[in-house]
Every structure is written in C-alpha cells, then in structure tokens.
Amino acid sequence: MNEEMQASAKHHIEPTAPAPESATAGGYARFLWAAGITALLLFAGVCTVNYLVDPLQFYRQASWYTPIFSEEQRFQNAGLARNWEYDTIILGTSMTENFVPSQVDAVFGEGTKTLKLSISGSSLYEERLAGEVALRTGQVKRIIWGLDYASFRGGKELLHEEYGPYPIYLYDTNIWNDVQYLYNISTLEDSLRVLKRKLTNTEQPAIPLDLLNNWQKKYNYAFQLKYVYDHYKQAREADIQAAQEGETDSLAAAQESFEHNVLRVVREHPEVEYHFFYPPYSILRFQLWYEYQPERFYNQLEIKKYIYDQLSAYPNVHIHDFQSEMEITHRLENYKDVSHYSQAINQYMIEQMAAGTYETRSMEEVIRVNGELLNQVRNYQADIPE
Amino acid sequence: MLFNSYVYILAFLPISLAVYWFLIRMSYVTAAKLWLTAASFFFYGWWDIRYVPILAVSILFNYAIGVWLAARAPSHEEASQDAKAHGQDHLGGANRRRGNRRSTERARRLMLVLGIAANVILLGYFKYMDFFIENINFLFHTGWDLLGIVLPIGISFYTFTQIAYLVDAYKGEVRENSLLNYALFVVFFPQLIAGPILHHREMMPQFADPGNYRVNSRNFALGLTVFAAGLVKKVVIADTLAPIASYGFDEATALTLVEAWITSLSYSFQLYFDFSGYTDMAIGAALLFNIKLPFNFDSPYKSLNIQVFWRRWHMTLGRFLMNYIYIPLGGNRRGQARTYLNLMVTFLIGGFWHGAGWTFIFWGFLHGAALVIHRIWKRIGIQMPKLVAWFLTFQFVNASWVFFRAQEWEDAIKVLRGMVNFESIGLGSAAWSSVALVAGAFVMAIAFRNTNEWQTRFRPRVYLGVAVAAGMMLALIRMNRISEFLYFNF
Numbered sequence: 001m002n003e004e005m006q007a008s009a010k011h012h013i014e015p016t017a018p019a020p021e022s023a024t025a026g027g028y029a030r031f032l033w034a035a036g037i038t039a040l041l042l043f044a045g046v047c048t049v050n051y052l053v054d055p056l057q058f059y060r061q062a063s064w065y066t067p068i069f070s071e072e073q074r075f076q077n078a079g080l081a082r083n084w085e086y087d088t089i090i091l092g093t094s095m096t097e098n099f100v101p102s103q104v105d106a107v108f109g110e111g112t113k114t115l116k117l118s119i120s121g122s123s124l125y126e127e128r129l130a131g132e133v134a135l136r137t138g139q140v141k142r143i144i145w146g147l148d149y150a151s152f153r154g155g156k157e158l159l160h161e162e163y164g165p166y167p168i169y170l171y172d173t174n175i176w177n178d179v180q181y182l183y184n185i186s187t188l189e190d191s192l193r194v195l196k197r198k199l200t201n202t203e204q205p206a207i208p209l210d211l212l213n214n215w216q217k218k219y220n221y222a223f224q225l226k227y228v229y230d231h232y233k234q235a236r237e238a239d240i241q242a243a244q245e246g247e248t249d250s251l252a253a254a255q256e257s258f259e260h261n262v263l264r265v266v267r268e269h270p271e272v273e274y275h276f277f278y279p280p281y282s283i284l285r286f287q288l289w290y291e292y293q294p295e296r297f298y299n300q301l302e303i304k305k306y307i308y309d310q311l312s313a314y315p316n317v318h319i320h321d322f323q324s325e326m327e328i329t330h331r332l333e334n335y336k337d338v339s340h341y342s343q344a345i346n347q348y349m350i351e352q353m354a355a356g357t358y359e360t361r362s363m364e365e366v367i368r369v370n371g372e373l374l375n376q377v378r379n380y381q382a383d384i385p386e
Numbered sequence: 387m388l389f390n391s392y393v394y395i396l397a398f399l400p401i402s403l404a405v406y407w408f409l410i411r412m413s414y415v416t417a418a419k420l421w422l423t424a425a426s427f428f429f430y431g432w433w434d435i436r437y438v439p440i441l442a443v444s445i446l447f448n449y450a451i452g453v454w455l456a457a458r459a460p461s462h463e464e465a466s467q468d469a470k471a472h473g474q475d476h477l478g479g480a481n482r483r484r485g486n487r488r489s490t491e492r493a494r495r496l497m498l499v500l501g502i503a504a505n506v507i508l509l510g511y512f513k514y515m516d517f518f519i520e521n522i523n524f525l526f527h528t529g530w531d532l533l534g535i536v537l538p539i540g541i542s543f544y545t546f547t548q549i550a551y552l553v554d555a556y557k558g559e560v561r562e563n564s565l566l567n568y569a570l571f572v573v574f575f576p577q578l579i580a581g582p583i584l585h586h587r588e589m590m591p592q593f594a595d596p597g598n599y600r601v602n603s604r605n606f607a608l609g610l611t612v613f614a615a616g617l618v619k620k621v622v623i624a625d626t627l628a629p630i631a632s633y634g635f636d637e638a639t640a641l642t643l644v645e646a647w648i649t650s651l652s653y654s655f656q657l658y659f660d661f662s663g664y665t666d667m668a669i670g671a672a673l674l675f676n677i678k679l680p681f682n683f684d685s686p687y688k689s690l691n692i693q694v695f696w697r698r699w700h701m702t703l704g705r706f707l708m709n710y711i712y713i714p715l716g717g718n719r720r721g722q723a724r725t726y727l728n729l730m731v732t733f734l735i736g737g738f739w740h741g742a743g744w745t746f747i748f749w750g751f752l753h754g755a756a757l758v759i760h761r762i763w764k765r766i767g768i769q770m771p772k773l774v775a776w777f778l779t780f781q782f783v784n785a786s787w788v789f790f791r792a793q794e795w796e797d798a799i800k801v802l803r804g805m806v807n808f809e810s811i812g813l814g815s816a817a818w819s820s821v822a823l824v825a826g827a828f829v830m831a832i833a834f835r836n837t838n839e840w841q842t843r844f845r846p847r848v849y850l851g852v853a854v855a856a857g858m859m860l861a862l863i864r865m866n867r868i869s870e871f872l873y874f875n876f
Contacts, residue, residue, distance in 0.1 A: 027846040028603035034851030035610065035858075042859040180392065185863045 047182040055190035057083055058170060058181060065194050066203040069212050073119045074126065074160075078170035080209070081133040086115035089134045091127045092146030094120040095279040097213050098343040099144070099350060107354045108142070118213060123158035124151045124261035129171040135269055136173070142273045144353065145262070147307070149300045152254035156261065216343035222336035229384050231337035232284050239292035249296040254303055263310055266317060273316050275353045278304065280322040281339040283329045283380050288338070290377045297377075301370040308366045320358040322349060324372040330380070387432040389667040390621050390865065398429065402575075403674055410599050419570050419593065422675070426573035430540070437538035441573065444508065448548040449568045451501040452555040458494050459558030460487065498556040502549055509545045512537055517742035540579035542739060544572055546706050551586050553710060560586055567593055574677070576668040580661075582682040582702040589677075598676040607846050609673030614858040615837050616666025621861040623827060624660035627652045630820045634804075635797050642814035646804025648824055653791045654784045655827035658687065661700070666837050685836045687783070690775040692756045695783060707736050726761070730754035740790070745798060749789045756782055 054060060057067060058079040070076040081089070088104065090096050101114035108114075117130045127145070134140050159166040169177040181187055197203045211217075266274060289297040304321065311317045328334055328348075334341050352358050360366050387394045402425040409418035431438040516532045523530055554560040562568045571589045572578075592598060634641055634649025641649060662683035672679045686699035696704045715728040730751070737750015770778075785802065792798035813821075835843075 025603055028607045030848055031607045031846035031851040032603075032610070034848040035855040038852045038855035039859055042856065046859075046863065183863055188863065 050182045050187045050191050053191035053194050065198050067206045069207050075167055077117045077130045078133050084115055086113045088112050088114040088142040090116045090144045091131050092118055093122050093148050096146040098216050098346040100210050102210050104350050107350050124257050125157045128261040133171055140272055144275045146279050147276050152257045156257040219336045223342055225332055228332045228335050235288055235338050239288050243292045249299050251299040251302055255306055275318050277320040278323045280325055280328045282335045285338040287377050304366050319360050320353050321360050321369050322358055324369050419566055423570045426575040429575040433539050440538050445569050445572050449565055452551055455555040456561040458490055501552045505545050505549050512541055514742045543581050546583050550710055576671040580664050582680050583706050592677050602676055605673045605676050608844050609670045611854050612666050613670025614854045616663040617861040618857040619659045619663025621864055624656045627656035631656055641804030643807045643811040645814040645816045646801050648816050648820050649801055650784055650788050651824045654787050681838050687831045689779050691779055692760050707732050726758045729757045745789045749786055752786045
C-alpha cells in the first residue's frame with residue numbers, strides 16, 4: 001500500500017457515469033414499470049398458490065389433498081390449533097409428546113377430544129404462544145400442561161431461534177405478517193410437493209394426529225439399561241462442565257417466566273380446567289443435578305412451593321407431582337436416557353391425573369413430596385458400570 | 387434492522403423515502419434532513435435503544451470539537467503569509483502573529499489529541515475491554531470478572547468516520563457549521579452500521595447540493611438495481627455458502643483435503659458476497675436519496691498482488707488506514723525499514739479493528755507481512771507470470787481468511803491442516819452440491835463483471851427491470867433462511 005492508493009480511491013468515488021443520451025425519462029419509467037409489474041405478478045402468483053394449497057393448514061383443514069403434517073412443531077402447531085375441533089389441549093416439551101390423544105379422550109371420557117400441541121425443547125413462552133392460539137378459538141375446556149423446569153430457564157420470552165427465526169407471525173393476531181407464511185420458500189416447496197404428488201397420484205397416507213411426533217416407536221430399541229448408562233455418563237460430563245463454567249440458576253427468573261407465561265393464562269382463562277404436572281425424570285437425572293448443579297436442583301423443589309402458592313386459590317387448577325414416584329423413577333428400564341420415559345408412563349400419568357392420585361392439595365403435601373425426592377436422591381446408590 | 391429483512395425492505399425504506407421526497411417536494415429541505423436524521427436514529431435504535439444515546443453523544447462531542455478546531459484553523463492566506471514571513475524576520479508584526487499562532491497551535495493540537503483519544507477510548511471500552519481483561523487474567527492469573535459488554539452496532543464505523551473528520555478539521559480542510567448536516571452525514575442509515583466508511587469531503591457537499599433535491603429517475607432505477615443485486619449476493623449466494631463454512635469451521639472435528647478446501651473457499655466467497663452485497667444494498671439505498679456512496683469492493687479476488695487486493699477489498703477502510711494511520715506514521719518517506727514497520731503497524735491496527743481477538747491481530751499481521759514481502763519483491767523487480775501472481779495472491783488471501791473466520795486457534799489449525807491432508811483426500815461428509823456451489827461462486831467472483839462495472843454500463847432496459855424484480859423477489863422469498871450479517875461485530 002502506498003500513496004498512489006489515495007488517487008486510486010478518489011477515482012472510485014463517483015459510482016455512476018453520466019446518464020447516456022439515449023436513456024430518456026421514458027426509458028426509466030418503462031424500466032420501473034417492468035420491475036414493478038414483475039414483482040407484483042411473482043408475489044401474487046406465489047401467495048395464491050400457497051394460500052390455495054396451504055400446506056401447514058393454517059387457513060383451513062386440507063380437503064382436496066392428503067395432508068402432509070410437518071414435524072416442525074413450531075410451524076405446524078398454529079394451524080392445528082386454529083382449524084381442528086377439540087376441547088382439551090396438551091402443552092409441554094418432549095415429556096408430553098407420547099401422550100396419545102385418543103387415549104386421553106378415553107380416560108377423561110364425556111366426549112373429550114384432545115389435541116396435542118407439544119413442542120420438543122420448548123420454553124414456557126413458546127408453550128404459552130401455542131396455548132393462546134388454541135384458547136382464542138374459544139373451544140378449550142381443559143389444558144394438560146407438563147412443567148419442565150428446563151423450560152422456565154433462559155428468560156421469560158425465550159424463543160428458540162438457533163436454527164432460524166421463530167414463526168411468530170403464525171401465533172399473533174396480525175393477519176398482515178402472515179405474508180411471511182404465504183411468501184415463504186419452504187411453504188412454496190411444500191405446496192409444490194403437494195401439487196406434484198396430487199398430479200402424479202403419488203400421495204402418501206397422512207400421519208394420524210394420534211401419532212404425530214410420538215417418538216415411542218422410533219426409540220423402542222433404546223429402552224435398555226445400556227443406553228441409560230451411556231447417556232448418564234454424557235449427562236454427567238455435561239453437568240460437570242456446566243458447573244465448572246460457573247453456570248448459575250436463578251429462581252427469581254424462573255418465577256418470573258412462570259408468572260409471565262403460565263399464571264397469566266390461568267388468570268385470563270378461568271373457564272378452563274388445568275392439569276399441571278411435574279414429569280418424572282429418572283432418579284439418575286435428579287441425582288446428577290443434586291450433585292453437580294445443586295442450585296438448580298433446589299430451585300426445582302423451591303419453585304413447586306411458589307407455584308402451589310400462586311395457584312392454590314384457583315379451584316379449576318390441579319397440580320400433579322410424579323417426581324418422587326419411585327415405582328417410575330427408580331426403574332431405569334422405563335427410560336431411554338436419564339430423563340425420557342416411555343409411552344406407558346404417559347398413559348399411567350394420564351390415568352392418575354384423571355383420578356387425582358398424585359395431586360398435591362396442600363402446601364404440606366408439596367413440602368412432603370419435595371422431602372421424599374430429596375431423601376431418595378441422597379440415598380439412591382447409582383450402580384453404573386464404568 | 388438488517389437490510390435483508392422484511393421490515394427494512396417493505397416498511398422502513400419505502401416510508402423513509404416517501405416522506406423524505408414529499409418534504410423535499412414541498413420545499414421543506416431542513417425538515418427533510420431532520421426526517422432523514424430521525425429515521426436513521428430510529429434505524430439504529432431498532433437493534434437496541436440503549437445505544438442511541440451513545441451515538442448521539444459521540445456526534446455532539448465530535449461536532450463541537452470539529453467546530454472549535456475549524457474555527458481556529460489557519461486560513462490559507464495566513465499560512466502562506468507565515469511562510470513568507472519566515473524568510474523576512476525583520477517584520478515584527480508577522481513575528482507577533484506567529485507567536486500567537488504558536489500558542490493557538492498548541493491548544494489546537496491538544497484538542498485534536500483529546501478528541502481522538504475520546505473516540506478511541508469509547509471504541510476501546512465497548513469493543514476491547516473484555517478482551518483486555520481476559521488477557522490480563524491469563525497473563526497474571528488474576529480473576530477479574532468480564533464486564534459482558536455488548537458491542538453497540540456500527541461503533542467501529544462511525545468512530546473511524548469521525549476521527550477522520552476531526553483530523554481534517556484540524557488541518558483546516560473542512561468546516562461544517564450545521565449540526566444537522568454533520569449529524570446526517572454520520573448517521574445516514576445506508577452506511578451507518580457496515581460502511582462504506584465515508585469521508586466528509588465526499589458526503590457533505592452532496593447533502594448541501596440543491597441539485598440533489600429532485601427525484602432523479604436514473605438514480606432511482608439504478609439504486610433499485612444495485613440494491614437488488616446486493617440483496618441477491620447476500621441472501622441467495624452468501625447465505626447458501628454460510629452453512630458449508632460453518633460446518634467445517636465449527637462442527638467437524640477433522641477434515642479431509644477436499645472438505646477443508648470447500649470449507650475455506652466457501653468462507654472466502656461467503657465473506658465477499660456477504661459484505662460486498664451488503665455494501666451494494668447501502669449504495670443502492672443511498673442512490674434512492676440521490677446520494678452517491680463510494681465504492682467499497684472492486685472484484686478483489688481478481689487481484690494480481692496483495693497491494694492491489696487492498697485497493698479492491700473494503701476500499702474505504704484501506705483508504706482510512708492509509709490516510710489516517712500509515713501516512714501520519716511517515717508512510718514511505720522515511721526509508722525502507724520504516725516503511726515496512728509502518729505497513730506492519732497499520733495492518734496490525736487494521737486486524738484489531740475487525741475484532742477483539744488474537745486471531746484478528748494475527749490475520750492483520752499476515753497481511754502486513756505479505757505487503758512487506760510484496761514491496762521487497764517489487765524492489766528486486768522480477769516479473770511473475772500473471773496467472774502465478776493471481777494464484778499466489780488468492781491462495782494467500784484464502785488461507786488468511788481461515789484465521790479471520792475461526793473462533794478458536796484450534797479451528798484454524800484444523801482447517802489449514804485439512805488443506806494439506808494428503809492422507810485423507812476424499813469428499814468426506816461434504817456433498818457434491820457444495821463443491822458445485824463453491825465452484826459457481828468462484829466463477830462469479832473471478833470471471834464476471836462486478837456491480838460497480840454494471841453501474842457504469844447501466845441502461846434501463848425492460849428485461850433488466852424484469853430481472854431486478856425477479857432477483858428481489860427470489861431473495862425476499864428465501865428470507866426465512868437468512869443468517870446474521872457477518873460484519874456486525876467489527
């Protein structure tokens with residue numbers, strides 16, 4: 001680099017050449033018209049195709065083609081919640097994905113119709129957004145809501161956007177931003193796939209909603225101690241690392257998220273019957289937290305007291321705590337890793353929620369169950385082959 | 387807000403344009419400038435409202451210092467009289483005047499130093515504080531907590547712009563008596579967060595020129611075209627390459643020869659299309675306001691030596707570094723050794739400017755060293771065949787980007803090691819489509835005319851209008867896959 005550069009840089013200051021003689025104002029007008037009309041035509045064409053096919057069934061249920069349900073729950077749930085008939089919804093993380101809606105219907109009886117709106121790895125805020133779409137339809141009578149402490153963490157309006165922007169436009173009431181769904185490359189790809197299958201007679205049977213995002217079958221092979229042990233070692237390493245990196249846990253933040261996303265819904269919708277439940281992770285999971293992230297462990301106990309305190313005044317709210325049920329948590333063959341239990345446990349929980357067996361009905365009971373869990377964690381002898 | 391976002395393209399830009407031209411048409415020129423300034427602050431505050439006051443204080447501060455410096459700058463006549471008086475010492479009056487001038491001169495110098503220092507401290511605090519703390523902790527085993535400072539977006543750019551202004555105000559080369567004009571020059575949103583790094587000399591007159599207060603259909607058509615071209619470069623090309631580079635740099639634990647080359651090349655092209663595309667969007671948007679921003683890229687990967695590369699890559703940064711660091715250090719006027727040292731210092735600073743990390747400093751060092759070697763080579767005077775020269779230059783630039791991109795030293799080493807991993811050559815986990823994409827990007831960067839050349843040949847053909855719209859609509863529909871713009875933390 002030397003001083004010549006100054007001259008050369010100056011030379012580049014004028015990006016445009018003087019207007020050529022031939023280019024009249026009319027030429028520019030024609031150019032702008034051509035651009036404008038092309039843009040409008042493309043936009044209108046794509047939006048029309050996407051609106052007519054509507055692959056996420058956001059505007060209506062699919063009628064003239066076999067639906068293709070997306071397994072991207074954050075994208076698919078809004079359409080399900082808007083356009084299906086139901087009176088019960090399930091909210092929560094992967095801990096709720098193995099509830100089978102038709103079985104939930106059978107357990108609760110009285111013509112119950114259940115829609116599962118689980119989102120794996122969700123935050124409370126994401127769960128609330130999905131729940132609110134359903135609530136806006138006015139048909140929700142019952143919400144079954146799995147409360148994972150992990151969902152309370154990370155802020156009261158946490159959206160998981162690690163892999164792309166959250167489709168918030170599907171969840172709000174602004175119809176104008178839905179253009180992001182209509183003018184969307186993924187929607188277009190799906191629409192074209194639907195059309196192609198329709199025209200070539202290669203439509204696949206739709207996944208029944210009963211099984212959409214149910215992972216029991218996919219992981220049948222993994223319900224063996226070997227996998228639980230392997231995963232235990234990974235989880236332990238991760239927990240140790242988190243502890244070394246000084247990861248902290250804030251009870252206040254978790255409470256704030258609860259208040260912002262759960263309590264708020266309960267307050268605004270007194271007409272709904274709520275079944276909150278604490279999922280029974282394996283004892284190994286609790287013990288790892290207890291040993292390596294004690295702050296997080298104790299906060300999980302502490303927040304149950306807070307939640308009971310906040311919700312006890314509502315007669316339409318039921319809280320079920322399965323976390324100290326040794327019959328579940330100590331039998332490692334119920335799990336495919338240290339936290340995910342099998343579909344049989346989901347079925348059991350639904351039956352017990354309907355019966356109220358595990359419902360905590362007083363602060364004393366909350367404290368007693370917490371005490372049991374603490375005792376179990378202290379006394380359990382993990383027998384992990386190294 | 388990002389240029390490649392719906393809110394910018396469909397709301398912010400059209401509204402700010404429409405109101406601006408409406409006010410101009412009603413002959414409310416000051417109101418139009420106020421509007422544009424306010425819109426730019428809004429644009430800036432969209433990211434984080436807390437950083438608006440920092441920008442505002444920075445502008446007020448630099449404007450005040452600039453006015454003070456310019457008011458006391460020697461006029462040209464005075465300066466030449468002083469020069470004459472120097473030879474005629476018997477003129478007592480001139481002596482006295484020179485005596486006064488000397489004390490003013492000292493005050494002005496002090497003020498300039500203070501002004502620059504304040505800018506550097508502001509930048510240093512926000513951008514480099516945590517980096518320094520980390521290094522002190524490492525060196526002295528101290529346990530100071532990091533402050534977790536979030537970098538106000540664009541601060542590196544508007545700090546440099548304003549330092550240049552102060553220096554030129556000190557030299558008496560610029561004088562701006564309108565705070566509004568000055569503020570607009572600094573915050574004008576097309577260039578605010580990612581450049582081009584403007585020079586007041588090329589901007590202030592444009593805002594003041596009544597000739598620009600008329601909608602110019604050529605600028606409008608051209609601006610739209612350039613904006614669309616930039617959008618396609620960013621959203622369609624760079625964002626398609628990004629995941630390929632990310633995989634190799636951030637996820638893979640070891641790379642085969644082919645994987646490593648795909649990784650490094652895809653990043654080199656990603657960065658080029660990303661940054662030059664973003665610059666095109668800035669240039670295009672500014673043209674809609676009849677403002678011409680300087681070019682920032684000129685097919686850098688076609689360069690035949692590293693010196694030329696720096697005249698074609700991020701040209702406005704190169705210009706700044708040269709005029710405000712290299713030349714003040716003495717440039718090439720103090721002998722060979724000093725020239726080399728100046729080059730090295732300039733590029734170490736340039737590297738550090740790009741980011742608070744040792745990999746950036748090392749990247750700057752590599753380029754400084756390459757420029758020194760180039761100079762020595764030129765002195766020896768051996769001609770190199772063009773193809774060899776291009777190849778060497780491109781290979782050097784490509785390899786140096788590895789340090790620029792890598793988040794950790796280990797990642798850089800991993801990629802470079804892969805690039806010479808002759809034991810494991812195969813495609814690995816890379817897809818043929820990635821190879822094709824990188825090859826396509828290569829051809830586009832090397833064999834085609836760049837957007838600047840298009841601009842000079844621009845004719846408002848109907849088919850071009852159709853193509854511009856199609857490109858824009860293609861980019862818009864792909865926007866739910868966009869990644870963050872890369873140059874933000876610089």
